[in-house]
Amino acid sequence: MIAKLTGVLDDIRQASLLVRVEGGLTYEVLAPAYTAGRLGASIGQTITLHTLYYLQSENQGSSFIPRLAGFLTADDKAFFQLLTTVKGIGNRKALRAMAIATSQIAAAIADRDAALLQSLPDVGRRTADTIIAELSGKVDAFLHSAAGSLPGAVVDTAASGSTAGETSGADQGGRSLARESVEVLVQLGENRLQALRWVEEALAAKDRPGDVQAILARVYKIKAGT
Template sequence: MIARFEGILESISSGSIVIDGEGSLTYEILVPAYTAARLGGKIGQHVKLHTLYYFESQNQGATMIPRLAGFLSPPEREFFELFTTCKGIGYRKALRAMTLDTAQIAHAVANRDIAMLQSLPEIGRRTAETIVATLHGKVDRFLAYTTGESKSSKSADPANVGGSDQEQLDGGQPALENSQSSGAREAIEVMVQLGENRTQVIQWVDQVLARKEKFENIEALIARVYQIKSG
């Protein structure tokens, strides 16, 4: 079993990343959308993922393909495994659905926030209700969880994000004013790497930022854009 993998991040594509193990092996690792967003600025840098090895059925079970899913920390991997215990949520669907981080989804479950869960890609109302019914009371340990990636960065003042004239926010977070500001450009590049159309993404980002909403980080902006996309 492969429990952890580290190396140089070579590329990010829709739903996966490629890591050079600095040896003879280069791996494609499936990642949740929010993890891809956090890794967006780290191409060419050394990264470490905590992994989950599983087999994916294809051709109605005639073929089993080994897959590797990656997470920024063991608790995020644990939450993912818990999330996939819900009826109708397999590994691939869970990876695509998780555009919000562990704590945000856990809070939605704890608060029985069907609307927030329904805003996740591929999660309809019935599935959102199933998630709450299955996981309510089981997510408390994840409510205050912050990813290792976030812990290593200084946090930005939420009051400054989205409505500031600064190009760089306090704590080093890029400004999020419009699609031309540094933080928004980074978010756009991440979503393009995830397979979205650049022109459409720019329109979505401008639409979100025109509302003068406050975002704690780039990942929150990306999550809001995906909410707009899902209608």
């Protein structure tokens, strides 16, 4: 089983990535639209993907095609696996549905926001309701991952020895700050999904705030459009 793949991102196709590893072998890796979008500026650079190998049924089960799906973080991969436990959602449908950040989808489930879920590809009203019914109470672990999806966490940096998608101590601190900030905003009456978006935007700034109070101050500037 291929659990993780590191190589040069050669190309991004409509629903897949071409990743060239040492020895000249190139893998076609299926990826959610959100993942492909995050990697748009990384062609020609070394990336690491958390991967999942599976067999895709074709011709009503008469044949099977091996597939490799790839995700930027272990959280994204785990959420994909959770999403495929929902009745009526297979691997292909789950990949298409993950068009926004995992934390945002998880927040929509936690907030029972069927309208947002319906805005995802291939998710209608009935499927949205089923997702909420089956996964409500199971997504808390994904609600604090906004900081882990910030720009700059994708590409390997040989100078630092870090690997894309792996969580450093600084990343863990950022996630903790993000989680605390979101909880404060929710307690103040803000929608959880919108709070996640604001906090992610605040933490993506070059002069990244270093504590909850500074994050909240930045969020309210963003909210006010200043």
